[in-house]
Amino acid sequence: MKEDSAKQRILRAAEALFAESGFDATPTSRIAERAGVPKGLVHYYFRRKSDLLAALVAELPDARIEPAVVVVPGDLAGSLRGLVVELDRRFNRSLALSHLLWREADTHRAVRDALAERFQQLVRQVKAVIVAATGGKVANADVDSASGLLARAVSHRHATARHSEDGDPAEIDREVLFIASALTRGQ
Helix, strand or coil: CCHHHHHHHHHHHHHHHHHHHCCCCCCHHHHHHHHCCCHHHHHHHCCCHHHHHHHHHHCCCCCCCCHHHHCCCCCHHHHHHHHHHHHHHHHHHHHHHHHHHHHHCCCCHHHHHHHHHHHHHHHHHHHHHHHHHHCCCCCHHHHHHHHHHHHHHHHHHHHHHHHCCCCCHHHHHHHHHHHHHHHHCCC
16 A cells, blocks of 8 residues: 555545535545545644644645636636636636535634635736736726725636536626726727
């Protein structure tokens, strides 16, 4: 048995059990049993159960996207659509983990702090795309407001995606178009 594979099995078991029963209701003995490892190995890799949660936070996909990948100069709506599509592609790989972490954010400060930092990273992403797509011709205050609004819409969508039947992309497209129109009006 390779140590790396045992560690990954422990993480996958913790993720599944936390999702099923919640963090507080899941003993490490059940995690070990589900992972097929001795309980001591769980504690070898993760000294405290909260360290498992921190390791799961670290497994969220990287949301940093270089603006050049999605920006179409002069086409703010197209650029923001490209950003949303790329974020969806990345976030959809970890929907169960995302939902688990959002649920645990209420009772675990480390999770809440990590999710807050990811949100701020998303705001910075949106801002960079807006600035690049408009050539910096939009007032900073408007860019800041629009970045926060779209980041909130994207975050909400991903936080509630498990409740949606089809993840209606048209819903976020209306918001993208509204923001792009508001920012480019009068240019």
